[in-house]
Amino acid sequence: MKVSEIAKLFNGKLINLKEDIEITGLKSLFTADKGDLTFVVDKKLYDLAKQTKASAILVKEPIEDLQIPQIIVENPQSAFYKLIDIFYPDKKLKPRKAKTAKISKKVKIGKNVYIGDYVVIEDNVEIGNNVVIYPFSYIGENTKIGNDVIIYPRVTIYKNTQIGNRVIIHSGAVIGADGFGYYRENNQHIKIKHIGKVIIEDDVEIGANTTIDRAMLDETVIKKGTKIDNLVMIAHNCVIGERTIFAAQVGIAGSTKVGNDVILAGQVGVADHIKIGDNVIVTGKSGVWSNLESGKMYGSNIPAMEWSKWKRVLAVLVKLPDIYKKLKGKF
Amino acid sequence: MKVSEIAKLFNGKLINLKEDIEITGLKSLFTADKGDLTFVVDKKLYDLAKQTKASAILVKEPIEDLQIPQIIVENPQSAFYKLIDIFYPDKKLKPRKAKTAKISKKVKIGKNVYIGDYVVIEDNVEIGNNVVIYPFSYIGENTKIGNDVIIYPRVTIYKNTQIGNRVIIHSGAVIGADGFGYYRENNQHIKIKHIGKVIIEDDVEIGANTTIDRAMLDETVIKKGTKIDNLVMIAHNCVIGERTIFAAQVGIAGSTKVGNDVILAGQVGVADHIKIGDNVIVTGKSGVWSNLESGKMYGSNIPAMEWSKWKRVLAVLVKLPDIYKKLKGKF
Amino acid sequence: MKVSEIAKLFNGKLINLKEDIEITGLKSLFTADKGDLTFVVDKKLYDLAKQTKASAILVKEPIEDLQIPQIIVENPQSAFYKLIDIFYPDKKLKPRKAKTAKISKKVKIGKNVYIGDYVVIEDNVEIGNNVVIYPFSYIGENTKIGNDVIIYPRVTIYKNTQIGNRVIIHSGAVIGADGFGYYRENNQHIKIKHIGKVIIEDDVEIGANTTIDRAMLDETVIKKGTKIDNLVMIAHNCVIGERTIFAAQVGIAGSTKVGNDVILAGQVGVADHIKIGDNVIVTGKSGVWSNLESGKMYGSNIPAMEWSKWKRVLAVLVKLPDIYKKLKGKF
Structure with missing residues (x-):
């Protein structure tokens, strides 16, 4: 041009x-x-x-x-x-089903689909049009995949997962592993069987080596347009809103609900059963132990509080040695 | 019913x-x-x-x-x-050794074993009864695997690993990679060869994309009944006790010993060469730099201290701006 | 002997x-x-x-x-x-190209190379001498790999990556996935296409399940002799110096530059567009939000400050409940 x-x-x-x-x-x-x-x-x-x-x-x-x-x-x-x-247009991959791909006969596959070498697709999977699945990815039974999805090499999708349209999943991601749940009996941890699923809505992107666990009975949901970076953990039964951004190494414990248009910066951790409203921003490395209100910015790991408050706390915090020196004579 | x-x-x-x-x-x-x-x-x-x-x-x-x-x-x-x-009983997988699995001839395999497509099993591996190994898993030489073990797709087990009975390993986990150790010479980091191993005892569950490194000379050990969530890192030479719980993204540095029935909540980090007693609870995101006594609860990242003390510190911490305002006139 | x-x-x-x-x-x-x-x-x-x-x-x-x-x-x-x-010398792997490896015809491979079962190597890849590539690794097109490199099982290398000599990459690592970048338009996050690459220089070691993202236009660089532990995240456009050490679960946000001979302890997080000088040490779990000067030690997550200062702050911090009690009568 x-x-x-x-x-x-x-x-x-x-x-x-x-x-x-x-x-x-x-x-x-x-x-x-x-x-x-x-x-x-x-x-x-x-x-x-x-x-x-x-x-x-x-x-x-x-x-x-x-x-x-x-x-x-x-x-x-x-x-x-x-x-x-x-x-820099993407090189068009010519539609193919590699001979080395192990595809169950009970699978429905749409048009213009590329299935690379050494892909395994189990029974009753449905795959839409224009989907690309790179080598070494594993698609568990009863999984549904929409149109225009890209699954990079070495992705694992456990059974019963639902994936929308235009979803991108990067290498090493694991979708639908068992939630981390046990009950204690006779001095042992007994595994709680997780029969729920993961739902990934349209236009979601999932980073490399990120893990999203299946719900116990119901659904772990990532709503449309949400973008998740690498090495993020989303636990069982979480519901993550639309157009939300999780930077790398964020961790969300079980059953937490996150609103729309939220931004969690890198390494933020959120406890279980928390509610985070819409349009919330949480600064990097913060620890969230309580519900967060829509439209506000939060920070700190002691735990997270409103950013404006934290800034005032922090301003005094760094002066503590001086303050203490002045005070010591006066006790 | x-x-x-x-x-x-x-x-x-x-x-x-x-x-x-x-x-x-x-x-x-x-x-x-x-x-x-x-x-x-x-x-x-x-x-x-x-x-x-x-x-x-x-x-x-x-x-x-x-x-x-x-x-x-x-x-x-x-x-x-x-x-x-x-x-919701698990669908029984019919015992098989997939033709596409590359299994060394020098391997002992028990009864009722399912080895999925594209599994690689190296020399001198021993596998017990009723074991399930899903596609794309790699079992390094001299590894021993007990009975009733489930290895989900895309698990790597480096050589010489020992795995007990009823162990579950989720997709993407890496067991037995080299410990992170170097010595410095001629202005370079020289790699210390790690000839130790990893031992996973009975009834342990290991989450998706978790990594457990091999010891330098001896053993990294996860004792029986312990449950480990996703994206956890356990470094070389650690010994983790029985029935202990590590939530997601926990990291344990080298040679640390953790007791029995301990709970480390999400994103907790523990420094190297630390001893954590039995029945200890550490709250989420805490940083542990010193030994922790049995039966106590700890929290905070400044570093972790007894929870009751931390709560008192925190109560004052959030008041610091007000306290400082009152003090300022009095200096 | x-x-x-x-x-x-x-x-x-x-x-x-x-x-x-x-x-x-x-x-x-x-x-x-x-x-x-x-x-x-x-x-x-x-x-x-x-x-x-x-x-x-x-x-x-x-x-x-x-x-x-x-x-x-x-x-x-x-x-x-x-x-x-x-x-304990390493068992010599006899050079081979496994029949099950899918190697494009447009690939140049040096001498004494071991390519294990179920490896996929795309077009225009160049591989040096004495390289070992274990099963289930994926090497994207136009990637260059030097001599004496070891790639453990289940490593993904996206296209256009450059890897130097004597590099070791552990299982589950993902090199060159898209950087995490979007722009907002019509109330949506639109993906920014990442056409840059990752360069890994000589003598670098990369831990299990670590992810290093490709740059947007230019290069994400890991310089020679640097050692990176497991589950580390290095974002797009970062430049990491020589002989630097990143312990497990460290996260570096986009475009940050780290100097030579730096040590970041476990779970340290560094914000985007930061500059860290040479010979800097940052203690475990610290959060770095501002540039760090060469030759100094930093700590804390509130955010990271000079270690000597943080120690003084911390000394008063833990006394806050006592100080407050003494003060309360005097307001």
């Missing part, structure tokens, strides 16, 4: 264009070279942007003294992301 | 029985429907129990104004769990 | 030798038996060393009243580690 074509695509204004060259790559500000397009959003980087070797740049407003062609668009970042999809 | 048969099975008293109907399902209080049996323990739920659509309920004592048949038993919860085993 | 031969190998002085017996095993102080060599470094263990049943011991200085042959060497520990390599 030529610079002018990119500008046109996003209804952008084009300045500094001397020669309408062909853009051949998309790079970050500092790695871009001749032929590359880049973008800048952060005003602190405007000065550095003048050193970029890129042949054109996406910006929100004209940057003075920046001589390369500037494409002025409402949202340079999302325009750039959209261009990535255009410039 | 009819309602009366269930009552009889647990020596329960039966009230409100108008018609001795057939129970066809087991459900929770709120999802139960006609034909289902449910249970209630928590007195706070007694009022809500009156709205259940279940056809019968297991209770500890008669609930007033609840018109459906009530089966009064000593422990409604464990009765219900036992009924799950009866109502 | 005889005791005298071992002494000679390390230029050690030999005392108490009555009979120059053959050493047949290497064991720890308490598990050693007749025929075994052991070692002791910690002076607190000198008394206990007198009870060892070992036939000889490596020590830094003569221990009084210890009757068994003592080999006095500068560094008993590293001498012992070197002997492990000599006494």
Whole structure:
């Protein structure tokens, strides 16, 4: 695409264009070279942007003294992301069922499906259209998989799982293992059989080596549009709302309900049977032991409290040695 | 089973029985429907129990104004769990050795063993009776596996591991990888070869994507009846006692010894060379840097201290901004 | 090897030798038996060393009243580690390409390579000499692997990854999954396509079930000699320095740069876009929210601060209930 074509695509204004060259790559500000397009959003980087070797740049407003062609668009970042999809399309995998895939005869498979080598699919599984299943994935019996799903290598899906459309599951994820439940009798832990299931709704993405356990009787649910990073643990009977974000290594204990549009930053832990409202943000590494109200920001691991309060506590906390020194004479 | 048969099975008293109907399902209080049996323990739920659509309920004592048949038993919860085993028996897997399984000729295999597709079993492995090994699991050489063991898909067992009877290992677990040990020489980390092993005793359950590292010279041991949740890390040379519970994402550093009947809640971290006594409880997300005494409860990440003390610290901690405001005038 | 031969190998002085017996095993102080060599470094263990049943011991200085042959060497520990390599050499795997391995024809493979059963290697992969790839590992297209690399069972390497020489990757690790990045549009999270890669330099070791995500445009880099334990998460665009140590369950958010010779203890979390200098130590479970200066030690999760400061804060923190009691009368 030529610079002018990119500008046109996003209804952008084009300045500094001397020669309408062909853009051949998309790079970050500092790695871009001749032929590359880049973008800048952060005003602190405007000065550095003048050193970029890129042949054109996406910006929100004209940057003075920046001589390369500037494409002025409402949202340079999302325009750039959209261009990535255009410039670097995924290699189309030709539909196939690998001969080495062990697929039960009692399986329904849609159109344009790619099943890689060494996939095992058990009885009564249903798979929609345009699904890609990479090698070494295991699909347990009675599982239903929607359309346009990508299952990367080495994913385990235990029996009875329901997976919606456009779901992406990364390598090593384990969906539907037994919930962690026992009762004690005769001085032993007796396993509680888990006959529930996991439901993954549309447009969910699940990170590498993440685990989502099956419910005891009912359902562990991940609602539509929610994105889960790597090494996250979601325990039995949890219900996670829509468009919620769990960063890496988050852990949610059993039967906890999380609302819509929630963000849990990395390594946050939430106790069992907790309710988290909608639009809640919890900062990294926080420990949540009580219900959290919609629309608020929480932090800290002592346990999590409202962020504004925690900031005030923290401000005094770090002064404690000084305060104590002053106090000591006065007791 | 009819309602009366269930009552009889647990020596329960039966009230409100108008018609001795057939129970066809087991459900929770709120999802139960006609034909289902449910249970209630928590007195706070007694009022809500009156709205259940279940056809019968297991209770500890008669609930007033609840018109459906009530089966009064000593422990409604464990009765219900036992009924799950009866109502939803596991599908029996017919013993087989899949043709696609690569099994060394130098392997001893017991009776009634199921070895799924694409399992690899190396030299000198011994496997007991009634063992199930799902696809894509790898059993390293010289490993011994007892009777009635279930190994879910995609489990790795490195060489020389010993696994007892009735052990369950969930998908993605890695048993016996090298311990994390190096010595520094010539400004480099030199790997310390780990020639020890992992021993998993009887009745242990190991969660999805959990890792248990092999000892340097001796043994990493998980003693009988201990239950370990998902994404837990147990480092080289640890010895974990009997009937101990590790919730998800717990991490135990090298050479730490944990006693019997201990509970570590989710995301707890324990430093290396620590001793934790018997019957210890550590609350979620705590960081343990020193030995913990038997029979006590600990909490907090600053590091873990006795729970009763931590609660008192915490009570003041959250008041710090107010205290500081009052103090400021007085310095 | 005889005791005298071992002494000679390390230029050690030999005392108490009555009979120059053959050493047949290497064991720890308490598990050693007749025929075994052991070692002791910690002076607190000198008394206990007198009870060892070992036939000889490596020590830094003569221990009084210890009757068994003592080999006095500068560094008993590293001498012992070197002997492990000599006494317990790895079984040589005979080079092979298993018939069940699915290897694209467009792959270059060096000399003396072992490719186990059920390995999948996609187009345009290059593999060096003396590489071992265990069963169920998946190597995505355009990946380059150096010499003397060991890839344990069930490792996933996504496309375009670069792996140096003498790298060890443990079972369940996932290298190069998509970074966790979305932009919000029309009330949805839209996936940002990640076209970057992961570069693992020489002599890196990566633990079981660890995940390292691919960069958005550029590179996620693990520099030479760095050692990463199990269940660690390294996000997109991170650059981790040389000879750095990450203990288990550490998590590093996107675009963070970590210096050389850094030690992050278990369960440490680092926020995104942070810079950590060289020779930094961060104690277990700490949360890092700001840049850390070279050569310093940090701790705590409130967030991490200099260790010396945190120790002073902590000293007052645990006294808060007492301080508050004394203060209460004075407000």
